[in-house]
Amino acid sequence: MTDLEKQFEQAVADSKALTERPDNMTLLQLYALYKQATSGDVDGERPGFTDMVGRAKWDAWNALKGATADEAMQRYIALVDDLKA
Template sequence: MSDPQTQFAAAVASSKTLSERPDNASLLKLYALYKQASDGDVEGRRPGFTDMLGRAKHDAWAALKGITSADAMAQYVALIDRLKTG
């Protein structure tokens, strides 16, 4: 099959064409996996308490600290596959 980077790019593209909008927990997981795969471990300060969405995103990404880019890509692809099949 194709290399992980190509599979990841295809999954990112197909995430935009899902038949149904994923639930909030899945969206946070997708965000965190994408950021971990693309940028590595989270950096910077956690947003303040008035930015609840920013905090949730930061926390979801921080929970993946130490996961390699390749592992995050594989998990992202697997999650998109599960969301596509419903």
């Protein structure tokens, strides 16, 4: 496990222990960065109009298409650090 992966795992743990719940847009960003870092580019069909939450998650993840896992991990770590401050 690389140093970046260790930092990422720590940031994931830290994100679950935040004192304040982030707003929905920040939560979507955390979700998308996590998925991009762990699964790569989004796959599958965009959820239908009636699945608004699924659609928002898919759109947020799709916006990161092409970002490397390392880039997504670094951005995730930086975002969690900002939320902890």
